[in-house]
Amino acid sequence: MKGIVFTEFLEMVEATFGLETVDYIINESNLKSEGVYTSVGTYDFIEMVNLITNLSSKVNIPVDTLIYEYGKYFFGVLIKSHPKIFDVYNSPIDLLSSVESHIHVHVRKIYPEAELPTFEILEQTKDSIQMLYKSERAMYMFAQALIEKTFEHYHDMAKVSLEKLNEKGTKVKFTIEKVYE
Amino acid sequence: MSNEKQIEIFQRALDRERKARKQAEKILEEKSLELFTVTQQLKSTNSDLKELVRQKKSELKGVFENINDAFVLIDLSGDVLKMNDAAIEMFGYNHKEETVNLMKLLHPDDFEYTVEAFKGLLKKGSYTKYRSRIISKNKTVKFVEVNSSLVYDKQGVAIAAQGIARDITQEIAIQELLEEQKKQFNIIFENSPIGISLSRQNEKGLLFVNKSLCKMLGYSVEEFQNKQVQDTTHPDDEEMSRLHREKLFRGDIDSFTLEKRYIKKNGEILWAKTIVTAVRGTKEEIKFQVATIEDIGKEKLAKEKLIASENRLATLILNLDSGVLLEDENRKLILANKKFCEFFNVTLPPEKIIGYDCSVATSNKKNLFEDPELFESRVNSIVSKREVFLADELKMKDGKILERDFIPIFNNENVYKGHLSTYRDVTLNKKYRESLEAQKQKYSNIIANINLGLVEVDINNKILLVNQTFVNMSGFSEKEMIGKNSKKFFSRKEEKTFIDKKKEDRKQGISDSYEFKFTNRWGQERYWLVSGAPNYDLKGNIIGSIGVLLDITDNKILEFQKESLLKKLRESNEELEEYAHIVSHDLKSPLRSISALTSWLKEDYENVLEKEGIVNLNLIEETVEKMENLINDILNYSSINNSLSVIENVSVCEVVNHIKSLIFIPNHVEVIVDEKLPVIKADKTRIQQLFQNLMGNAVNYIDKEKGIVEVSYVEEKEAYIFSIKDNGVGIPKEYHQKIFNIFQSLGNHKDSTGIGLSIVKKIVDMYDGDIWLESEQGIGTTFFIKLRK
Missing domain, CATH: 3.90.1520.10 (H-NOX domain)
Structure with missing residues (x-):
């Protein structure tokens, strides 16, 4: 999965729930990448699943809702980067x-x-x-x-x-x- | 949250960011390196390409010089500046040796076109596929195709034109040939009686369709642009057609032939033989389908007729009045019919006994025959001999007689393939033949013993048959005559020519009877009455003649005798007549002397003779007169012979009136004459004799005070009936016939000689007339005379 999906996700989590929640879900997810993402890199999708699952339990919001919200957020990214x-x-x-x-x-x-x-x-x-x-x-x-x-x-x-x-x-x-x- | 913990989190986040930056930098570095490598590769490729271009340029230069196609560079007036070897060869001119202007080499007809093309070249800078004819140095006309372009100077002004010319003379010729062939093909295609169509795989409609096919199915070429031939297939044949097409598409087959039906545009059914062939491309895929369609409606009809005729034949054989048995070379039954089963008491129908072993069957059925062992051994013997045996007679126990024809069958290689036996019930024929034989025997006996000669000759007069009577009649034996020409037995020439004539008559189909004089073996002349008739064969052709002969020699002799007797009679009659004349004459002169002497005696001695003497003398005179009358009458009678010497118009009225003045009519008798009495054709003297006798009798035998004699007549269609009626004594019935005989007189009238009515009768007979009378004693008599007009 493209790095941009991870970086933007973490940015959204940070903006919505704070850096502490970001830190928490990274630590909890036991990631191969150790939570280090760059938008130009490529990472395993399972890491995203872990991150969202942990976020869901942390903030007590269903996974689907989280994904739906992230989609809304991501549309803004697309508008910014590819307005044409x-x-x-x-x-x-x-x-x-x-x-x-x-x-x-x-x-x-x-x-x-x-x-x-x-x-x-x-x-x-x-x-x-x-x-x-x-x-x-x-x-x-x-x-x-x-x-x-x-x-x-x-x-x-x-x-x-x-x-x-x-x-x-x-x-x-x-x-x-x-x-x- | 404690600051420490917060710092810890930041620390970790920072750490992640750093690592992420490094990671990103590393990725960028890798990408840069990749880019550099690609750039290096591009550079080297570029220089390679440059070198290649350089090389190709020099190669091209060499190609231009040595190019196979002609290369020409000309200035704008058409003068050649440069030309390669191929051009020199093509044009026949060399610009190095002489000035060559291409415009002058042009075929005159192409000049204008070339000027236009050159204008186009100047305008566009290039011109392709310019085609024209040039005349080379050796005066041959060549077709050339030129692709040309302008050559410019540095300022971009056109200064020359260059072109590559190709000799396409042959190409054109081939093209023309192709077109010609295409035209020929089209003629064949269009005029072929077989329908032809061409279609491309997976495309609707036909690429080509010829007239015949359009005509066959009734659709126009335009209609076939949206229609495949298979679309007109009869619904019943669709499945079959589809299966074949699928095989073709799969590549299992390359073509197929079907006999199938199409529905024409007008709804009629067309029977056709269709051949569909796939035209495959290099990859085995089907490019085109060619279909040829042949109208086989007639053949189909013929085939159906053939089948019908085969069926009829089969039925015919089945129901034939002869028993038919066909066996193969192993004596297995192939075919038998109903009659055969009937003859051999087979209860199964003919089709159920196919395949039976006939040698076993022969043994099983032998007891039907009078001599079973003979039947079986005979069958086995003729089967093994394999020869034709016809009309073998087989006697059955029930009295039936069968006739068997045995025919072995060989195929074209003369190999024995079995045999055919046919059996006919000839029981009736045989009986019929026997009865015919008996009949023939009977008639032969009749012919042999009949009292008529019988001879049969063929068309050349050759004797085929004679009977015993004819042998007796002719004196020649049967052996001597049979096979000989009948003419051989005629000794006289006239006999032979006569027979030839009769032969011709028979050929015309004339049958007749004639008398024939034949000189027999012993030289005796025999008279035969021959009845001859032509003899016909069954088809009605004359094959000769049959003569039936009766010996009439004895009759003939009698006839001759009669003739000679008649002749003698005539002669003696004549003599007699003459004699009567002489006698009458001689008798009359002494009578006259007696009469004269008596008269003188009376005159001279009247006074001397006493009264008695005078009476006697008168008696003498009367007797003499009577004598004379008698003599006259005899003379008259005998002079009436059958010769009707004179025929003239006789007025009966005149004759009768004349008679009235001739005969003595006493005063008490009145003679009444019908003044209308007709004129007839006869001898006047005879008519006078006739009436004078009758009228004289009538007057003489009047016994009444007042006598009446009436002469009258009645006219009939073909005759006159005269009547002389008196009121005299009458004639008794018994004398009505007798009176016409000579010397018959009823009364004792002084003038009666008894000859008168004989004369009358004789005259009436002479004129083929008739005389009869009606009379009543004491009242009167009427004589009737019928004379033909």
């Missing part, structure tokens, strides 16, 4: 439908070793899109946060519902419908 991407698309549905075919293609150019989830488009209309999320990481809550944030970015509203197609959540169907006020 959002200029390319006219609407959130446009952008979502291009994640697989356009955005991930560019990601792979920069990070050839990146292990990316796939978003298969099952159905698409002007006002709705149905996508199948597939990833061994099962970070569908992260994805949901990003989707919602995307709509927010374009000043649109949407109803995002998900359906887990297996228990682990490595296959999840997203149904996104634009909501008019």
Whole structure:
């Protein structure tokens, strides 16, 4: 997993719960990297799992909620570092439908070793899109946060519902419908 | 939280940050090194490429000089500045030896096109695929294709043009040939009676389809652009077609042939033989499919007819009135029919006994025959001999007689393949034949013993058959005559020509009877009545003639005798007539003398003779007169012969009136004559004799105070019936016939000689007429005379 996910995560934890909580979850997680992360490096995903699990027990917030919140936070990082991407698309549905075919293609150019989830488009209309999320990481809550944030970015509203197609959540169907006020 | 603990946490966080920085620096360092290495590689590749470009440049220069294609550099007026060896060879000119201007080498027809092309070159800086004809030094016309470009000076002004020319004369020729062949192919394709289509794999519609196919299925070429031939397949044949196509696609087969049905556009069914062939590319993939479709509707029909005819034949054999048995070389039964089963008391139907061992069957069935052992041994013997045996007669116990034909069967290599036996029930035939034989015997006996000669000859008069009577008649033996020409037995020439004539008549189909004089073996002349008729064969062709002969020699002799008798009779009649004349004449002159002498005696001695003497003299005179009448009548009678010497128009009225003045009619008798009495054709003298006799009789035999004689007539269609009616004494019935005989007189009238009515009868007969009478005693008589007009 890319280092930036770790560094930004720890920054969010530090900003939300304080440096002490950061120190605590690193110590508790017994990490191979010893908690040393750089955004350009690559680290084992299990470390992220440990960190989130320990954070969850420390602050007594469910893992899914934490991931969802981190997703929201991470969207801000993306806006800051790659603002141009959002200029390319006219609407959130446009952008979502291009994640697989356009955005991930560019990601792979920069990070050839990146292990990316796939978003298969099952159905698409002007006002709705149905996508199948597939990833061994099962970070569908992260994805949901990003989707919602995307709509927010374009000043649109949407109803995002998900359906887990297996228990682990490595296959999840997203149904996104634009909501008019 | 204590400061100490806080410091500890910061310490750890700082430591992590440092380590992270170092880690990041290390990553950057590694990336830098990577970049450096890549840059170094790029540099070396770049210099390699530069060297390569240099090398290629010099190589290219050499290529230009030695290039196989002609290279020419010209100034803008067309003068050649530079040309390579290939160009020299192509054009035949060398710019080093003479000034060569390409414009002058151009074929005149291509001049304008070239000017236009050159303008294009000047405008665009290059011109490709310029094609024109040039005339080389040795006057041959060559097709060249030129790719050219302009050459500029440093200021960018065009100063020359360079071009690579290729001789495409042959290419053009090949192209033309190809086009010609394509055209020929198209002609074949279009005019082929077989439908042809070409389609590309996985593409809808046909690339090509010919007229025949369009016509066969009724779709136009345009319609086939969206349609495969297989789309018109009959629903019942779709599955079969699909299976074959799949095999073709899988590569199991390269082509397949099907007899299948299509539905035409108009809904009709087309039976066709379809051959689909795959055209594969280099990777074995199918590029095209060629389908040829042949209309086999007629063949199909013929095939169906053949099957129908085979079925009919099979049914025919099955129901044949002959028993049929076919065995193979191992005596296994291949085929038998119903009749065979019937003959041999087989209760199973014919199809159930196929495969039976016939040698066993022969043994099982031998008891049906009168001589079982003979039957079996005969069968085994003819089977082993493998020869044709026809009309073998087999007697069965039940009295039936079978006739067997045995025919061995050999194949083309003359190998024995079994045999065919056919059995016919000839019981009836045989009986029929026997009865026919008996009939023939009967008629032969009749012919042999009949009292008529019988002779049969063929068309060349060769004698085929004679009977015993004919042998007796001719005097020649049967052995002598059979096979000989009948003419040989005729001794006289006229006999031979006569027979030839008769032969011709028979050929015309004429049958007739004739008398024939034949000189028999002993030289005796015999008269035969021959009845001849042509003889026909079963088809109605004349194959000769049959003559039936009756010996009429005896009759003939009698006939001759009769003729000579008649002749004698005629002669003696004539003599008699003459004699009568003479006698009458001779008798008459003494009578006249007597009459004259008596008259003189009376005159001279009237006074001397007493009254008695005078009476006697008168009696003499009367008798003499009577005598004369008698003589006259005889003379008349005998002079009436059958010769109708004179035929003239005779007015019966005139004749009758004349008679009235001739005969003595007493005053008390009135003769009434019908003034309308007709004119007839006859001898006047005879008619007068006829009426005079009848009228005289009528007047003479009047016994009434007032006598009436009436002459009248009635006209019929073909005859006149005259009648002479009187009211005299009448004639008794028994004399009605007798009176016409000579010397028959009823009364004692002084003038009656008894000859008159004989004369009448004779005249009426002479005219083929008829005479009869009606009479009543004491009342009168009417004579009727019927004379034909």
